Structure formats: C-alpha cells, structure tokens
Amino acid sequence: MATNRDDFIIAIRSAFLKKGNKQRFSLIGLIFFSVGLLILSKINLPVNNYLKITLNEIVYRSSFIVSIPEKKFQDLNDVIKDHYNVYKDYLEVKKELNTLKSKKYETQFLKEENKRLKKTINEYIYNSEELIAKVLIDKNSPFLKSIIVNKGSKDNVKLGMAVLDQSYLVGKIVEVNYSTSRVLLVSDLNSKIPVGIEPGNIQSILSGTGRTNGKIEYLETDILIEDKSIVYTSGSGGLFKPGIPIGTYHKELEESYEIVNFFSKLSQLTFVKLVSFEGDNK
Amino acid sequence: MSSKFKNTIGNTFLLYLPLLLLFLSVFNEFDFNYLNYKYFSFNFPFILIFYWSLKRIETLGYGFIFIAGMFNDAVLGFPIGISSLTYLIICGFAGYLRNITLRPSLTKDWLYFLFTILVANSINYFLLLLFFSIEINYYEILGNIIFTFLLYYIFAHIFDVYRKILLRIKI
Numbered sequence: 449m450a451t452n453r454d455d456f457i458i459a460i461r462s463a464f465l466k467k468g469n470k471q472r473f474s475l476i477g478l479i480f481f482s483v484g485l486l487i488l489s490k491i492n493l494p495v496n497n498y499l500k501i502t503l504n505e506i507v508y509r510s511s512f513i514v515s516i517p518e519k520k521f522q523d524l525n526d527v528i529k530d531h532y533n534v535y536k537d538y539l540e541v542k543k544e545l546n547t548l549k550s551k552k553y554e555t556q557f558l559k560e561e562n563k564r565l566k567k568t569i570n571e572y573i574y575n576s577e578e579l580i581a582k583v584l585i586d587k588n589s590p591f592l593k594s595i596i597v598n599k600g601s602k603d604n605v606k607l608g609m610a611v612l613d614q615s616y617l618v619g620k621i622v623e624v625n626y627s628t629s630r631v632l633l634v635s636d637l638n639s640k641i642p643v644g645i646e647p648g649n650i651q652s653i654l655s656g657t658g659r660t661n662g663k664i665e666y667l668e669t670d671i672l673i674e675d676k677s678i679v680y681t682s683g684s685g686g687l688f689k690p691g692i693p694i695g696t697y698h699k700e701l702e703e704s705y706e707i708v709n710f711f712s713k714l715s716q717l718t719f720v721k722l723v724s725f726e727g728d729n730k
Numbered sequence: 731m732s733s734k735f736k737n738t739i740g741n742t743f744l745l746y747l748p749l750l751l752l753f754l755s756v757f758n759e760f761d762f763n764y765l766n767y768k769y770f771s772f773n774f775p776f777i778l779i780f781y782w783s784l785k786r787i788e789t790l791g792y793g794f795i796f797i798a799g800m801f802n803d804a805v806l807g808f809p810i811g812i813s814s815l816t817y818l819i820i821c822g823f824a825g826y827l828r829n830i831t832l833r834p835s836l837t838k839d840w841l842y843f844l845f846t847i848l849v850a851n852s853i854n855y856f857l858l859l860l861f862f863s864i865e866i867n868y869y870e871i872l873g874n875i876i877f878t879f880l881l882y883y884i885f886a887h888i889f890d891v892y893r894k895i896l897l898r899i900k901i
Contacts, residue, residue, distance in 0.1 A: 459829040511805050
C-alpha cells in the first residue's frame with residue numbers, strides 16, 4: 449500500500465517538477481505563472497491590460513495571415529453551396545423585391561413624418577458617426593461568438609459601439625486595442641440586448657444562444673408574441689438608438705423556447721459598420 | 731553539399747512540425763466549425779499536446795506550449811492564461827501516464843486521454859464561469875470533448891507514422 453503511494457508520488461513529482469533534457473522551464477513553474485496571469489486578469493491591473501493589448505495586436509495580425517488558406521477553403525465551400533441554392537434564392541428574392549418595392553415609398557413617407565413629429569415633441573434625434581471596418585478574424589469558435597475588426601482606439605473606436613451589417617445590428621464592441629477591436633456577436637451566450645418586438649412594442653431582452661440564433665428572455669408569461677414579429681433595439685440603457693432591426697421572431701416547436709433568426713448571416717461578415725450614437729435634444 | 735543542405739532543412743522541418751502545427755492550430759482554430767454541423771467541433775491542440783507530451787518529443791517544450799496557450803486566449807478572447815493552464819495540465823497528465831507506463835498501448839492512452847480532457851475542460855469551464863462570469867454552452871463543450879476524444883485515435887495513428895519516419899531518419 450505504502451509502495452503504491454510512493455510510486456504515485458514519484459510519478460507525479462517526475463511529471464510536474466522534473467525538467468526534461470531540453471526543457472527550460474518546469475511544468476509546475478509554468479502552471480503557477482498561468483495562475484498568476486489569471487489572477488492579474490481578474491484584478492484588472494493596468495500593466496496586465498497593456499500586456500493584453502500588445503499580445504492581441506500581434507496575435508490578431510498573425511492569425512489573419514495564417515487563416516488565409518482556411519478562409520479560401522471556406523469561401524469555396526460557400527460558393528458551392530450558393531450554386532446549389534441559386535434557383536431557390538432567385539425565386540425568394542423576386543418575391544421579396546416585389547414586396548419591398550411596394551413598401552419603399554410608404555417607409556420614406558413615415559420616416560419623414562416621424563422626424564417631423566419628434567422635433568415637435570422635443571424628443572431625442574440621434575446623430576450617428578460611422579466607421580467602416582474590415583473583419584480580420586471570425587473564428588466561429590464553439591465557445592465564444594466574436595469577430596476581430598481592423599479599427600481600434602487610433603480610429604476613435606469606443607467600448608459599447610454598435611456594429612452593423614448594412615442596417616442590421618450584429619454585435620457590439622467589447623474590447624478595444626490600438627488598431628484592432630473585438631466585437632461580441634448578438635449570437636453569443638453573453639450578449640444581452642434590450643429589444644422591442646413589433647407589432648405590439650413588447651419590451652424584452654435578446655440573448656444569444658451560442659449558435660446561429662438568439663432567444664427572447666425575461667418576458668412575462670401572459671404576453672403573446674406573433675410569429676414572424678420583427679425584433680428591433682429598444683434603446684433602453686442608451687447604448688444603441690431605438691429601431692435598429694436585428695431579426696425575426698419564430699416559434700420553434702422542437703425548441704423549448706422561441707428563437708430569433710438574425711437578418712445578417714453572422715458567419716459571412718466581411719465588412720461591418722461601427723456606429724456610435726449620440727442623442728441630440730433639438 | 732546541396733543534398734546535405736536539403737536534408738538539413740527537411741529534417742529540421744520534420745523535427746519542428748508538431749510545434750508548427752500547434753501554433754498554426756491556435757492561430758487558425760481549424761476545427762471545421764464553419765461547416766456548421768450542430769455541436770461538431772474538436773480541439774486539435776489538446777490531441778497534439780497530449781500525444782507529443784506522452785511520447786516525450788523535446789521540440790514541443792513546455793515554454794512553447796505556454797506561449798501557444800496565450801495566443802489561443804488572445805484569438806478566442808478568453809482571459810490571458812486560461813488556455814496555457816489547460817494545456818499545461820494536459821502535459822502534466824501525459825507526463826504522469828508516461829512515468830507509470832511500462833508497455834504503452836494506444837487503447838489505454840486513448841481512455842486516459844478522455845479522462846484528461848474531461849478534467850482539463852472542467853477546470854476551464856469552472857474558471858470561466860465562476861471566476862470570470864463568462865457563459866459557455868455546456869452542450870458545445872460536451873460535443874467538443876466527444877469529438878476530440880474520438881478523433882484522438884485517428885490522429886494518434888497518423889502521428890505514429892510520422893514518429894516512425896522521424897526515427898528512421900534518426901533526427
């Protein structure tokens with residue numbers, strides 16, 4: 449019994465404490481160093497932030513270069529898929545175009561009217577500043593849904609800025625480095641966005657599922673949402689302006705909760721708009 | 731002279747191939763996630779680190795593994811140090827198995843690898859959730875563990891062939 453315990457201790461000691469012939473560091477030393485780094489990350493010391501920003505700058509650029517062959521393969525995969533779906537897409541687009549044509553003039557009129565009425569009641573009119581950014585890395589990790597864009601603090605990117613694909617919300621800035629930033633996508637589990645659901649102006653929170661869609665949370669049980677309702681930002685909290693479209697609400701029978709399908713295909717982002725909103729009380 | 735030069739470059743490339751693969755995989759995260767198969771993903775660095783630590787290839791040193799972990803954290807947006815810790819824990823488990831094994835067998839290694847990645851992922855999950863309040867999809871992790879475990883068997887065979895080539899040319 450004692451011999452078994454001794455063998456176990458010797459094996460553990462040899463695995464963790466002994467350095468190999470060409471090893472410069474012992475395993476246990478590096479484990480302690482990693483734990484130290486984690487504690488520093490938790491404490492959020494400025495030194496650690498500088499280390500993180502420098503590391504991010506190097507790694508993001510390197511990762512972008514290393515990812516080029518995989519990106520090409522991924523693009524090829526998408527091209528093949530698109531070719532298979534081209535006729536189906538054509539029919540859908542044709543139908544959608546007809547609907548949109550009829551709605552275009554109506555929307556333009558409503559927009560102008562809305563602006564005029566807001567001025568009359570002294571409501572906030574939002575001014576926005578836009579920046580176009582290229583997506584450097586979109587790893588589509590199973591754990592975190594985020595992308596890296598090529599604009600950072602030198603381009604006046606700020607934490608919390610909204611990130612749009614065309615006019616659809618796809619995420620917000622959660623990390624700003626000197627020339628790059630990280631965008632947390634709306635599909636990430638940690639993303640929580642105050643939303644309004646139309647028709648009905650139902651206020652709720654949109655949370656990511658960690659997959660390709662989102663879910664509506666913190667909704668009172670007696671509120672019923674129509675299928676295919678549109679989910680917009682509500683503007684609560686003041687981070688985003690109200691009315692940015694995000695996706696459509698669907699009642700999925702197989703899921704235990706209803707899902708929100710995003711308007712933007714989050715795995716296909718190449719260029720995005722970084723937008724900051726400021727309310728002007730005119 | 732020319733042939734000798736070619737040999738040296740080729741040998742060095744072969745010798746450092748696991749290290750190159752490790753860095754490529756942390757920069758690139760090639761886990762075929764973009765195929766969008768539900769829950770399909772695998773952790774190639776786990777397979778690589780466990781196998782080469784078990785076979786004691788000195789070119790894949792602990793220092794490099796630690797740096798690769800830091801790069802992985804930067805790419806994924808995790809707190810710096812968490813992947814390094816996970817990778818080093820895998821090294822420790824592999825080192826322990828190496829010390830207690832007299833007659834190596836792939837099946838035993840394979841099952842022990844499952845135990846190792848379960849522990850490593852549990853520590854990772856625990857730290858992210860409780861220490862940093864980062865939510866992670868539990869089913870995604872489970873899928874990742876299962877596919878990493880299943881693919882270890884295939885990759886171990888490929889690495890065995892590669893190791894035999896290394897031994898034959900006596901690097």
